[in-house]
Amino acid sequence: MSDQEKEVTIYDIANKLNISAATVSRGLKDHPAINKNTKKKILAAAAEMGYRSNSFASNLRKKSSHIIGVIVPRLNSSFMSDVIAGIEKVVNEANYNLFISQSLESMKKEVSNAKAMFNNRVDGLMVSLAYDTSDIAHFESFINRGIPLVFFDRIYEHEKCPSIYINNYKAAYDITSHLIEQGCKRIAHISGNQLRNVYAERTRGYQQALKDNHVPFDDTLLIINDLSARAGNEAANQLLNLPVRPDGVFVANDICAISCMQAMKKQDIKIPDDIAFAGFNNDPTSCVIEPNLTTIDYKGYEMGETAARIMINHLVNNDDLQKTQSLILRSELIIRESSLKKGSKT
Amino acid sequence: MSDQEKEVTIYDIANKLNISAATVSRGLKDHPAINKNTKKKILAAAAEMGYRSNSFASNLRKKSSHIIGVIVPRLNSSFMSDVIAGIEKVVNEANYNLFISQSLESMKKEVSNAKAMFNNRVDGLMVSLAYDTSDIAHFESFINRGIPLVFFDRIYEHEKCPSIYINNYKAAYDITSHLIEQGCKRIAHISGNQLRNVYAERTRGYQQALKDNHVPFDDTLLIINDLSARAGNEAANQLLNLPVRPDGVFVANDICAISCMQAMKKQDIKIPDDIAFAGFNNDPTSCVIEPNLTTIDYKGYEMGETAARIMINHLVNNDDLQKTQSLILRSELIIRESSLKKGSKT
Structure with missing residues (x-):
């Protein structure tokens, strides 16, 4: 040495x-x-x-690492980078450090990330689940040892773990109802893996709004894909090739909605006159695409802050973690030109 | 207990x-x-x-924490979240963990982040500087102890620290020359704090391209702001109120370029006919705005991977860190409709 x-x-x-x-x-x-x-x-x-x-050694003596672990599907999404920024702010102010890893949407990597977090003795773990995670056995070791585990956005319901999310069902119900009010009678829905609460609940909200408004559900209009830009492009072709085209499309994220809109615009589809559009997330791009995209606003930064505060209050002030079972954050329907059919403007 | x-x-x-x-x-x-x-x-x-x-305790014995620290200006930017995703991939595959913090563009917070990283005994530190950082005394403790320090994107030239960045000067020179070729004779430039290499070099490239093409430099056309969306909106008004308006605008990032374009479009300026536009970064939004934005493509994910690989090769294989003084990554001029003046299309 x-x-x-x-x-x-x-x-x-x-x-x-x-x-x-x-x-x-x-x-x-x-x-x-x-x-x-x-x-x-x-x-x-x-x-x-x-x-x-000696914070490193003294933390070891105190059996506390002062580290909070975070596992997210992807670090490079507009929504998730807002969440991480909110988490970092709260955690850093409380003099904790953040270990961050991404599952890259794979359960297999999520399992290995969880193991690394466990062996590095994080004081707490915050998780948003990968696309294909089918159970949470890989998090049981945390629960068994009393290491606080908080789920956010893509959650798993567990009596010992608080969950922070928005009312995905209601948001989807509202946005679908809005399309119906605008005169849409054949509304397609593009969503993601129904294992994930966020997508399953949005699909449920869509279907219930159709039912309550006596619009028949047509399963050729329901497309499940990975909600990527590429998938949006493919979905556009699929929808335009149907014997009877939809007159409205509600997509479970903005990225996929925007690429779908762009593909349709190239084929001279008029939005919203021929087909109205709605997305989800209020990504910055949603107010750059023309026409601007109707969407659900849903603050990633606040979700990150809130989830981190629950964690820190538990670690620092010994707040009871089970006091909060679910924390449902506000979301808001943002109506823009993409869904305002001409005849319906009032 | x-x-x-x-x-x-x-x-x-x-x-x-x-x-x-x-x-x-x-x-x-x-x-x-x-x-x-x-x-x-x-x-x-x-x-x-x-x-x-016992990875935590055994790391302490080995005097290695297996932690890489990262300090970035903001976690929630499209470019930076790509960089972080690239870093995470390489670091995680090498069985290291990432401590991540953000300076929120403030030198004061960067100093406190650096201290926390030092006391938590990171094995290495990767930094992209805050907006107003004026010296790097807060990183000297790392250099003195031989803890590897790697700068990326917003760098500080130091003989002991490798830097990974793109040739900002050349990219700006090329994009300004392109605007001149398209017939622009009064090109405004909007840039950020000239303390930061990325902005100073882009401004230098802009000025040299004007000079080499015998286009006089007019300092009323040079605007220095924080390159936010708000600043782009203000810059639009400032430029439109000039006695003689510009016929081209080169902005040092896409966010600010796009908000500036949007503000000008609202005032019925035709892009590119009245004023041509060019940005920097190739954010996803740049190919959603209409007309699509001419910009510099510059891969954040690759920059993150490359910087992390230099760090990991040093830590794992004992690669000499000083072997690499600067690593300059490729960038590319992406020409889109926002800068193609009608008369000049060939």
Whole structure:
């Protein structure tokens, strides 16, 4: 080991300043018994010599790592990067650190991420599930050890784990009802894996709104894909090739909705006159596409802050985690030109 | 401490299975001397009892935390979330963990983030600088201790720290030359804080392209702001109120370019006929705005992967960090309708 890598100890600082190690230790902790000048000298020497406070080792003694783990499907989505930014803010202010990993939408990677988080002794874990996760056995070790586990957005209902999400059912019900009010009679719905609460609930909301408004459900109008931009492009062709085309499309995210709109515009479909469109998430792109996209606004940053606050309040103030079973955040229907059929404008 | 929180040790597993702790220890490490059935029993008991391998404590003994720290200006930008996703992939595959924090574009917060990373003994640190960072004294402690420090995108030139970035000067030179070729004679430039290499270099490329093409530089056409959507809206008004309006605008990021275009479109400016537009980053929104935005494509994901690989190769294979002083990644001019003036289409 080179000199450079040798750890500076309080004994080295004591030696250099010709004072006792106990004085150095107290000085670094800002103990009132040490006079101001001595403290100054100690801090200056510590900085100059590259002393590192022992948070790592002392956390080990305290059986606390001061680390919160986060596992998300993908880090590079507009919604998820907002969530992460909100989590980071709250966690950092509480002097905790964030371990972040992505499952890349694969249960297999999620299992291995969870194991790494467990072995690194995170104090708590926050999870939004991968596309194909079918059970949560890989999180049982956390629950068994009493390590707090909080689900957000793509949740799993478990009596010991709080969940933070929006009312996906109601949001989808509202947006579908809005399309019906605008005169749509054949509304297609594009959604994701129905294992995930967010997509299953949106599909349920869509179907219930049809039923309550006496619009028959036609299963050729229900498309389940991975909600990517590519999938939106394919869905456009599929819908335009139907014997009877839809007059409205509700897509479970904005990325897929926008690529679907772009593909239809290229085939001279007039939006909203021929086909009205609605998305979900209020991504920044939704107010750049022309016509601007009707969507559900749903604040990722707030969701991140809220989920992190529940975690931190539990860890710092010993708040009962089971007090909160579900925390349902507000979402809002944003009506824009993509769904306002001409004849229906009032 | 409740029972639930008591740490399970190899002695507990040994007791339960009525074998020696040494056998348990070897079994957990997949030692060839232990037979397959015993290994199976040990692993099953370890899982059932919630045993956590000692990576945390053993890392402390090895003086390695297996943690890479990352400090970025903001987690919720399209470009930065791509970078982070690329970093996470490489770091995770190498069995390292990521500590992630954001400076929120403030040097003050960057200083405190750096201190937390240092005290948590990250094995390496990757940084993209905040908007207003004026020196890097807060990173000297890493350099002094030989903890690898890698800058990416918004870099600081330091002989001991590799930097990964694109040739911002050349990209800006090319995009400005393209606007001139399209017939623009009064090209405005909107950029960010000139303390940051990325913005200073883009401004320098813009000015040199004007000079080389004998287009006079007019300082009323150079706007320095924070490159936010709000700033783009304000810049539009500022430019439209000039005694002689520009006929081209090159903006140092797409977010600001797009909001500036939207504000001008509302005032019936025809793009590109009245004013041509070019941005920087190739955000997804750049091919949704109408007309689609000419921009510089610059792969955040690749930048993240590359920076992380330099770090991991140094930590795992002991690659010499100073071997790479600068790694300049490819960028590409993407010409779209926003800059193709009608008369100049060929």
